[in-house]
Amino acid sequence: MLFPTTSFFFFFLCVFVGFWYVFRRSLDRRIFLIAASYVFYAFWDWRFCFLLLASTAANYGFGLLVGGNRDHVWRKTFMILSVVFNVIVLGFFKYYTIFAETSNGLLALHTSASFRLPVIYILLPVGISYFTFKCMSYVFDVYLCKMPPVRSFLDVMLYVSFFPQIASGPIVQASEFIPQIDKAVSSGIDPYEKPIEFDRATLLILSGLIKKMVFANFISTLLVDPVFSGLASAGPLAALFAALGYAVVIYCDFSGYSDMAIGIALLLGFDTPANFNRPYVSFSVTEFWKRWHITFSSWLKNYLYFSMGGSRFGTIRTLFALFFTMVIGGLWHGASVPFLVWGAMQGAALAIERAFGYGNTRSPRLPVAIAQTAGSFLFVVVSWLVFRARSLAEIGLFFRAVFPFLPGTQSAVDTSSSTASTSFIFSPVVLILVFIGLAMHAVPGSVRGHLSQAYRLLPLPVKGVCIALVLALISVVSMSGVAPFIYFSF
């Protein structure tokens, strides 16, 4: 069940009414929200609800064991056991098949042994990477004494399964979410109480819808997909423009989903930290990772980078920690060579910037600052090409399209004969959308603040009419079908 669908609208309507009007006690509301979250998850595949429950129960137990022990050795032992457990769960569903395939291939190639690992093909549970990281966050936060172990199993269940965040994040850390639960589930009982940040929620949901249904869908359908599906016949300009377009698509697709998730959580009284903050204005890769998928990069920094020593043990160790953290970050997206290369690229860039003391301050001189931003953006765009590719060969195809004088270009066998789709690549609508998709990053936070302030001044009924008008305009321009979200694959 995707957010911008009729099914989700009706589902959320039921949850909203149930949460604020039907169930008035905190315990009832907790149970109701958990039930709603499991129902939401079951829409994909009900069998994985048991996996979600088992994973939650195990980590709840680990949390108690870690938090209930005063002996540091035992605390650490249980924490490590929890990591092993979660890595096994994630690894089995996400990486085992490719591991077995690769191992069997190597065994066949280099040995005469008949032993082969069994290859099991299991459907990847939706959001497993997200909820596993949330589970780990809970045990880590208890271990790091950021919060005491939670006695209520319901609270841990709610944290892990909370439906706005389960399918595609944001990866809210346990110490940020769990303390909110009590307040959220006990608010709104008094009729004069105002627990819902409605204006922020609606602005986020509407901006998420526009990003997804206008920018991501349009650019993806009219530019990125046609060019990338026929790379060998694409000209250099079309290939470069598609690369630029993909940078806009991945931002609008993912940040659009995050905006909607944050907005929906706000309507239930839960505050979620921002996941994106105009990432393409970053003047360095270091800054980019403070602005892109912030909850994920915070998770990596707090739990992985710091656990490897962070910057406490000298330059070499710091650089290694940076590099390794991002390699893991790449593999988190999936077990493939392009993801590994993508992670290594990010890690290498962060390590190089750290080694040269670059990346923490923007140059005061405008031309230099522009060059810094352009350089960082170029690096990010190239890294997205690697991220998007299914194989290294596909990356090669792209560079052959951009540099037609490279050897092997003439032997291209690809054709692009899909109907009218290629005729829109340089159409005005695509050019405008790509331009706005990039230019929106340059709009300062203060301008956005003024705009949202102006919206807040409107009387409530007028806000309702405005929401309807925006939805109507989206329906005017939107595609006829529902396109999937890119980050659901993880």
Add this chain to the structure above:
Amino acid sequence: MEKKDAYSPNGVALATGIAVLTFVILSGTTLWIPASRLQNLHLRSIALSFSEAASAVSTMTRLDRPLPYLRSGFLEATGLSAHPSWDERYYNKRSNYADSNKHPAADPAASPDSVLRTATGRQDLSVPIAPEGSVIDTASTGALPAGFPPAEPRFNMVHSSENPLKVYMFGDSQVFSLGSGLSRLAGKDSPVSVEFLAIHSSGFVRWDYYSWPDKLDDYFSSNPCDAAVMMLGMNDYQSFWNSRGEIMKKGTPEWEAAYREKCGRIIDRVLMSVPRIYWVSMPLVKNSEYNETLEYIDKVQDDICESWSPDLVVRIRLRDAIPGTGKPYTDFLTSPLGNQVRVMSEDGSHFTVEGGQIAMKPLFDRLARDYLFSEVPVAKFPD
């Protein structure tokens, strides 16, 4: 401390109510579209009834006029009206909802049903599988229709890169990879030219979502082709309403009969313009539950296919190519060039483009056998 923009649940409910009401009034008759997307038939029925009532009010007040004007203006101004993903002529056809019998191509009086299909089924056909380059006499497979002559047989035409075999592939989202795969197999300046159209979530069942009969009518009336490749069915395991308003519950004999009729109409429509259809079967997917439904659809489609001469409708089995006959599901396969390639995408249901190439190889070979070429088409694989 209470935040400035905070509201009570009642305030939010009020604003949401106003927003919904305004949206409903503005949307009017188009409100049935989101309602029709609900999976559950009973919920869909309730939502459709509600949308009927709401649209009656907005139609009365004429407040639903601006949005369709705005949409058509936008589509014309941007040129998107000609793009397959926005083309209003085929999407969201309410006239096809639960009433697909009214489609002109489906007019029982003019139905080619009894014409192109053999009376006794595939086994009793007198026409053998066409030898290379032979001309199929479709007339011998049954009486020729009065109003719907079958497509002109063009099997005796010799194809070359100057005069390529024109193949039109159409179907659901799987055609993105299969169409790209077939195009790549053919390569540039090939004696086989491939054009394809993939429509997400489309199928034989929901012509209200995407009207394949209308699309095929329009396409073939202006684009003569030598062969059509059809891949539909992955979204078809769902209950639907028939023309009498009865629920055709999936998996029942009634559903199968209604499904047979829907498939038949598409096939007969295509056969009016194209001498031969290659009907691609369902793939083997990772999700075992989904796989069972696809096997069922495959079986039903196999049965339906029996109604036509094997020279007119050729079944192409995807599972024989990926993962291979009788083999279990796999994400990876060795390509004909010896490389290990990922053939299935992460969702375990769709092929990758490389997978599409491998999956379409049997079809490509079959095309090379079934038609005459002055230069033998050679399947091309990536380095």
